[in-house]
Amino acid sequence: MASPTSDGAPGWIGARLKRKEDERFLYAAGRYVADVRLPGLKDVAFVRSDVAHGRLLGVTKPEGADVFTLADLGPLNDLVAGPEIAEFRTSLYPPLAGDKVRFVGQPVAAVIAATRAEAEDIAAEVLVETEELGAVTDAVAALAPDAPRLHEAWADNAFIAAPVIAGDQDALAAAPVVVRRRLKMNRQATVSLEGRGVVAHYDRRYGELIVHLSTQGAHVMRRGLAEVLGLAENRIRVIAPDVGGGFGGKNRLTPEEIAVCAMALKTGQPLRWIEDRREHLIASLHAREHTYEIALHAEADGTIIGMSGDVYIDAGAYALWPTGAFMEASMAARNLTGPYKARALNLQTYTVATNKAPMGPYRGVARPGACFAIERMVDELAAELGMDPIEIRRRNLITEADLPMRTVGGLSLDTGHYPAALDMACEMIGVDKVRARQKAGEADGRVIGLGIAVYTEQSGHGTSEWMKRKARVVPGHESANVRMHPDGTVDIAVGIQNHGQGLETTLSQIAATELGLHPDAINVRYGDTATTPFGFGTFASRSIVFSGGAVAKGCREVAAKARRIGAALLQVSADDVRIEAGEIVGPAGSVSLAEVARAATLRPEFLPEGEDALLETTVSYEPADSAGVFSYGAHAVVVAVEPLTGAVDLLDYVVAEDCGTVINPLIVDGQIVGGVAQGIGTALYEEIPFDPELGQPLATTFGDYMVPCASEIPDIRIGHLVTPARVTEYGVKGMGEGGAIAPPAAVGNALADAFRQSRAQFLETPFTPRRVSDAVAAADGEGAR
Amino acid sequence: MIDLSFTLNGAPVSQRVEDRTSLADLVREGHGLTGTHVGCEHGACGACTVLVDGEPARSCIVLAAMCEGRAVTTAEGLVDDPVMAELRRQFHDKHALQCGFCTPAMMISARDIIARHGAAAPATIRKELAGQICRCTGYAPIVAAIAAAGAALNPSSDAAAAAPHVAATAAGASDAS
Ligand code: FES
Ligand code: FES
Numbered sequence: 001m002a003s004p005t006s007d008g009a010p011g012w013i014g015a016r017l018k019r020k021e022d023e024r025f026l027y028a029a030g031r032y033v034a035d036v037r038l039p040g041l042k043d044v045a046f047v048r049s050d051v052a053h054g055r056l057l058g059v060t061k062p063e064g065a066d067v068f069t070l071a072d073l074g075p076l077n078d079l080v081a082g083p084e085i086a087e088f089r090t091s092l093y094p095p096l097a098g099d100k101v102r103f104v105g106q107p108v109a110a111v112i113a114a115t116r117a118e119a120e121d122i123a124a125e126v127l128v129e130t131e132e133l134g135a136v137t138d139a140v141a142a143l144a145p146d147a148p149r150l151h152e153a154w155a156d157n158a159f160i161a162a163p164v165i166a167g168d169q170d171a172l173a174a175a176p177v178v179v180r181r182r183l184k185m186n187r188q189a190t191v192s193l194e195g196r197g198v199v200a201h202y203d204r205r206y207g208e209l210i211v212h213l214s215t216q217g218a219h220v221m222r223r224g225l226a227e228v229l230g231l232a233e234n235r236i237r238v239i240a241p242d243v244g245g246g247f248g249g250k251n252r253l254t255p256e257e258i259a260v261c262a263m264a265l266k267t268g269q270p271l272r273w274i275e276d277r278r279e280h281l282i283a284s285l286h287a288r289e290h291t292y293e294i295a296l297h298a299e300a301d302g303t304i305i306g307m308s309g310d311v312y313i314d315a316g317a318y319a320l321w322p323t324g325a326f327m328e329a330s331m332a333a334r335n336l337t338g339p340y341k342a343r344a345l346n347l348q349t350y351t352v353a354t355n356k357a358p359m360g361p362y363r364g365v366a367r368p369g370a371c372f373a374i375e376r377m378v379d380e381l382a383a384e385l386g387m388d389p390i391e392i393r394r395r396n397l398i399t400e401a402d403l404p405m406r407t408v409g410g411l412s413l414d415t416g417h418y419p420a421a422l423d424m425a426c427e428m429i430g431v432d433k434v435r436a437r438q439k440a441g442e443a444d445g446r447v448i449g450l451g452i453a454v455y456t457e458q459s460g461h462g463t464s465e466w467m468k469r470k471a472r473v474v475p476g477h478e479s480a481n482v483r484m485h486p487d488g489t490v491d492i493a494v495g496i497q498n499h500g501q502g503l504e505t506t507l508s509q510i511a512a513t514e515l516g517l518h519p520d521a522i523n524v525r526y527g528d529t530a531t532t533p534f535g536f537g538t539f540a541s542r543s544i545v546f547s548g549g550a551v552a553k554g555c556r557e558v559a560a561k562a563r564r565i566g567a568a569l570l571q572v573s574a575d576d577v578r579i580e581a582g583e584i585v586g587p588a589g590s591v592s593l594a595e596v597a598r599a600a601t602l603r604p605e606f607l608p609e610g611e612d613a614l615l616e617t618t619v620s621y622e623p624a625d626s627a628g629v630f631s632y633g634a635h636a637v638v639v640a641v642e643p644l645t646g647a648v649d650l651l652d653y654v655v656a657e658d659c660g661t662v663i664n665p666l667i668v669d670g671q672i673v674g675g676v677a678q679g680i681g682t683a684l685y686e687e688i689p690f691d692p693e694l695g696q697p698l699a700t701t702f703g704d705y706m707v708p709c710a711s712e713i714p715d716i717r718i719g720h721l722v723t724p725a726r727v728t729e730y731g732v733k734g735m736g737e738g739g740a741i742a743p744p745a746a747v748g749n750a751l752a753d754a755f756r757q758s759r760a761q762f763l764e765t766p767f768t769p770r771r772v773s774d775a776v777a778a779a780d781g782e783g784a785r
Numbered sequence: 786m787i788d789l790s791f792t793l794n795g796a797p798v799s800q801r802v803e804d805r806t807s808l809a810d811l812v813r814e815g816h817g818l819t820g821t822h823v824g825c826e827h828g829a830c831g832a833c834t835v836l837v838d839g840e841p842a843r844s845c846i847v848l849a850a851m852c853e854g855r856a857v858t859t860a861e862g863l864v865d866d867p868v869m870a871e872l873r874r875q876f877h878d879k880h881a882l883q884c885g886f887c888t889p890a891m892m893i894s895a896r897d898i899i900a901r902h903g904a905a906a907p908a909t910i911r912k913e914l915a916g917q918i919c920r921c922t923g924y925a926p927i928v929a930a931i932a933a934a935g936a937a938l939n940p941s942s943d944a945a946a947a948a949p950h951v952a953a954t955a956a957g958a959s960d961a962s
Contacts, residue, residue: 028820244886339854500883677923
């Protein structure tokens, strides 16, 4: 057991405590949605569209089979999704297809049977008749006037087109150096190892629909289900048991989940649907597909002025409830100046509908694309000017003296020391050594490249920031219920969802710190709308800021009351006692928290005059400033490339990062390494290409969708800076996403560095062997001409 | 339907199964052994790994019918195994799990790596782990945990030692050494 170690921080803050949640998993006793067992449980399989775009003419059900179409689910209410912006075109996403199908994999009908295998047998016999229409598979071409229209009522295929114009436009126009490129980050899936899953049944005891759901936010999902099903919220209980990864992908309400709930209500039967991997790859939410046609404007000495151009987001066929993919475009645009002192932005953004699965959030949301774009462009600018990529960054990075500052994109950067992160990463990777090795050349003919990328990660943003984004649900607070039992042990119920982040441990550390208890005396509960106060869930690197803050606040209230009661029991003034190691300690004696709690619950006759019973409170919390607090860091990577085959090996990878005060370094490092691994997936391996004419997804199994394994991911070395936030409890900043933001940029820059002589272009992820060898060959061909 | 007799975590089982039933479905749905997870159902992620006659097998692509007369051991059947106990300690210590979905199968694979390689070097472990997907941890902590467990269980091993000396003692598990 770790002891409280901290750099001046109190109690358990900063302790390298091993995770409380590990034990059940280590004994193979985790309980995920697919593990829920109910008497009479039946399985559901979906019939899915096999065409990308078509008019749905009819569905023929096999004789005697239990098959549902949209008409059989109803009546359902419309679930309007997307931001509350008048210009945003809505596209209702029905739980089963209505008059049209708009992507391969869209659910058309649902089959109930005793087992999944039987349900799939029946599904194969359901006849779906469609009149095929032209498929739209490219977000730029989709905007052509003659492109097939996904949603007939729309004037074109854009959900929304919006400019982001800010800062000194004259300086932009007068820039002596303008570097133009077209960059693309391709489409991928989120690939939690556990797919989506739902088990729904109607329970007569409270007259409620009980939904076991693999989700990142049970309360918000209940709200969505209540709206679409037309049920009161207190007639739905959503339980998220253990969740096998989410990464953003389980933060939207999806049609299969709604359909299963509707069918459970209709039939009165307990029903289950567990997503299989093919369904996950073609029909869960997709992520990342951005195209940048942009120009970086600079002075002749490498001083960045700003960015102009067009940003295209391929948002897929529909907006998912609640907020769709709308923030991709604005976040990408607003983050396009990165951590640099840019003065101007002139961007046009397009969020475009295509015949693909809907886009949703995935770890980093928009910023992996934006970071890729700006950081690749900075290296291209350096190459153009014959400057060193590290030098050009030093020249442009926002410094400690500039902070806090509002960027030209409108982000309120708070605290940090960005150049120090760059220096630390350079030092860790050993720039001189790498340069010397490059000069010496490799015996095996491989080429070495060094790449660097700097990023910021907005976290813990609340009401003001989400209102700016016109979010349909504004995650501006989190809540905690703190309850001390008669024996002095504590239950804490929170509205966020732990699905790998270690929040049972970190929230216990916070509670233990405030209550003067050991973390083992704290039990953290979550993932059940019936037993936890309302909360938004775990996403956007918000949980430690919001939920941690709520737990601290609630525990402080309980601690204050315990001190009052303890002081009364000790017959001293409440000002003269402190809470420490399970005791209320006075000047001349102490009383255990258990005794205090006993008085507060079982033996009210010991309570002081006027003091209410119970040591329990429910509080909500939002940081003092809701613009968010910014973690940041620098990644550096050394690659070895086989020029002929394009095979890329990562020889070394370092991260220098600052996420403010660290509650638990073990968990922070775990989040970084896991995030970097996903970022490397984006950089080198993961992609869902589509047949351009037919709109068929071409990666439908792990045979053609490459998820990195242990042999692809190197050891990640991590260095820490600590600049506490000013507006959060303990100075924490969120950091769940940062690891995934910078790797595509860092790897791309390393490839460009490896081939800087030939100026081979590395502008499209993932950098598959084919893309790399093509880029090398194209540049060599040009050199030879 | 066919008649099937085999041992499951040391206990004899005789039952009828559909020809097409996978071993993963049989242990999960038929026997409530939900520690075997299903992450792809096409033999690529390793989340469903169990032991068949002591050898790791991907239960999603093994038909139950193929297990006639064999000994099947799931993660639940290895709870008392001393190698698993050491792996639990090291996985916990190195933060080698986050969501926990890959963990039981990852540990079964780890146990097999230790059985075959003893105190294996990280490079060996990485190679051997190819095909076990973990989406959360980035693998480094898993590799470190397996290396530490291998070293702890093979205190005298020098790297050249060819013969692993870890005996499996769990019910039904006969090790493949
Ligand atoms: S579920 Fe068997 S290998 Fe993936
Ligand atoms: S811990 Fe989540 S997949 Fe490995």
